[in-house]
Amino acid sequence: MCEDNYRQMLExxxxxxxxxxMxxxxxxxxxxxEIANLRMKIETRSxxxxxxxx
Known part of the structure; x- marks a missing residue:
């Protein structure tokens, strides 16, 4: 019984x-x-x- 409770808690x-x-x-x-988009904006401006x- 105790082992089942432990397994359930672990799951x-x-x-x-x-x-x-995730x-x-x-x-x-x-x-x-977001970083890639900012880099693209900077590259485009330069x-x-x-x-x-x-």
Missing amino acids: EYRGIVNELF LILDRNEQKSI HDKKVKEI
């Missing part, structure tokens, strides 16, 4: 940890996308400035 914790891990991965992926100078 619940494992599910919670997996959810948290949230962290989603957030990191979103941040990576390219536009070079074109104007020429």
Whole structure:
């Protein structure tokens, strides 16, 4: 009986940890996308400035 309760609790914790891990991965992926977008904007602006100078 005690072992079954322990297993059930362990499974619940494992599910919670997996959810948290997925949230962290989603957030990191979103941040990576935001950083890539900012880099593209910066590159585009610096390219536009070079074109104007020429």
